[in-house]
Amino acid sequence: MHEMSLAVAMMDQLQPYFESESVQQVVQIDVELGALSCVEKDAFDWAFAAAAEGTPAAGAELRYAEVPVSVQCVECGLISQPPFPAMVCMGCHATDVTITAGKDFKIRSMEVR
Amino acid sequence: MCKDCGCEEGNAAAFHHHHHGHAHTHDHDHDHIHEHHSHASDTRRIEIETRVMADNDAIAAHNRSWLQAHNIASVNLISAPGSGKTMLLEATLDALSAEVPLAVVTGDQQTDNDARRLQGRGANVIPVETQSSCHLSAQHIADRLPQLHDHKLRLLIIENVGNLVCPAAFDLGEDTKIALVSVTEGEDKPIKYPGLFHDAPVTIVTKADLLPHLDFDLEQLKTNIRTVRPDARIIVLSAKDQDSGFAEWVNYLKGLTG
Numbered sequence: 001m002h003e004m005s006l007a008v009a010m011m012d013q014l015q016p017y018f019e020s021e022s023v024q025q026v027v028q029i030d031v032e033l034g035a036l037s038c039v040e041k042d043a044f045d046w047a048f049a050a051a052a053e054g055t056p057a058a059g060a061e062l063r064y065a066e067v068p069v070s071v072q073c074v075e076c077g078l079i080s081q082p083p084f085p086a087m088v089c090m091g092c093h094a095t096d097v098t099i100t101a102g103k104d105f106k107i108r109s110m111e112v113r
Numbered sequence: 114m115c116k117d118c119g120c121e122e123g124n125a126a127a128f129h130h131h132h133h134g135h136a137h138t139h140d141h142d143h144d145h146i147h148e149h150h151s152h153a154s155d156t157r158r159i160e161i162e163t164r165v166m167a168d169n170d171a172i173a174a175h176n177r178s179w180l181q182a183h184n185i186a187s188v189n190l191i192s193a194p195g196s197g198k199t200m201l202l203e204a205t206l207d208a209l210s211a212e213v214p215l216a217v218v219t220g221d222q223q224t225d226n227d228a229r230r231l232q233g234r235g236a237n238v239i240p241v242e243t244q245s246s247c248h249l250s251a252q253h254i255a256d257r258l259p260q261l262h263d264h265k266l267r268l269l270i271i272e273n274v275g276n277l278v279c280p281a282a283f284d285l286g287e288d289t290k291i292a293l294v295s296v297t298e299g300e301d302k303p304i305k306y307p308g309l310f311h312d313a314p315v316t317i318v319t320k321a322d323l324l325p326h327l328d329f330d331l332e333q334l335k336t337n338i339r340t341v342r343p344d345a346r347i348i349v350l351s352a353k354d355q356d357s358g359f360a361e362w363v364n365y366l367k368g369l370t371g
Contacts, residue, residue, distance in 0.1 A: 002246070002278075004245075009165050009166070009169065010165050013161070013167070013168070014161070021159055031165075038282035087311065087340070096343070105164065106164050106165065108162060110159050111157070111159075112159060
């Protein structure tokens with residue numbers, strides 16, 4: 001279950017802010033979960049709670065924005081959202097598309113005191 | 114004093130509101146982060162905007178540069194457990210190692226069984242016991258680059274931990290991700306696990322020698338692969354019979370070292 005690796009990586013990314021911003025407690029963290037990110041929300045909740053124990057982020061509420069896959073068509077330039085998991089332009093139905101959103105798992109921001 | 118959390122805030126106001134960790138519902142687009150206002154003056158929002166995979170990806174980029182600088186082509190084989198990766202590699206090393214200097218890094222949670230099966234076939238075989246981790250990470254590969262420092266080496270084959278989900282999310286620095294799916298699995302594997310099959314320019318369909326004994330719909334599998342990866346190269350083969358598909362696979366690998 002790789003959600004634990006990701007939770008540890010997330011804590012590593014938050015740690016410098018605890019010091020530089022003198023954070024005593026993290027209340028809430030906004031994350032963005034792409035449909036192709038291979039991350040499972042419930043598993044990540046559990047993993048994060050474990051990874052955050054004993055840190056200012058212990059008890060923080062994770063709030064997920066789920067981001068569907070967006071593709072840009074190489075043929076017609078349209079950005080569209082095909083029905084997951086198909087990879088096709090919703091305008092001209094070409095299959096030569098690049099992914100513009102939905103692959104990543106991101107930390108957007110956190111609310112702290 | 115706030116009756117909910119006992120703080121001293123808001124004494125001067127008739128109405129005040131704190132975050133106590135409860136969920137708010139707001140109208141917003143499914144792909145839009147709502148800017149949540151801090152109601153209490155003692156909380157503040159810090160923008161971060163980082164990708165959680167950023168650290169792994171930075172190490173992967175380093176691996177990629179290193180491999181390219183040393184003229185070593187690389188592939189990352191990913192599949193469910195039991196799909197035939199190791200058997201395919203046994204036959205591949207036998208067919209290829211005399212002609213193409215190659216190395217294999219093979220990952221499993223426990224044991225070096227796969228590495229043992231691959232040893233003695235002319236390739237440098239390096240096992241990785243990932244223990245609690247269900248996937249190889251870029252760091253696993255970075256740690257072993259010194260063992261690949263051989264001016265003759267032309268091809269690195271990474272045999273990932275048997276798993277269709279997690280390995281796909283971790284860039285190791287390879288040139289090409291290759292998915293394997295066997296004819297004893299379901300035809301809908303590619304649409305169940307689009308993360309992997311989308312990222313793999315090549316999918317190998319293994320155990321083709323079993324097709325006469327199965328009701329497996331090979332054309333449906335191919336359709337499903339092409340749904341998530343329209344330009345996929347699909348190679349159907351039998352490592353056991355070393356058929357024409359196997360020859361195509363060996364030629365494909367030779368072509369990478371071109």
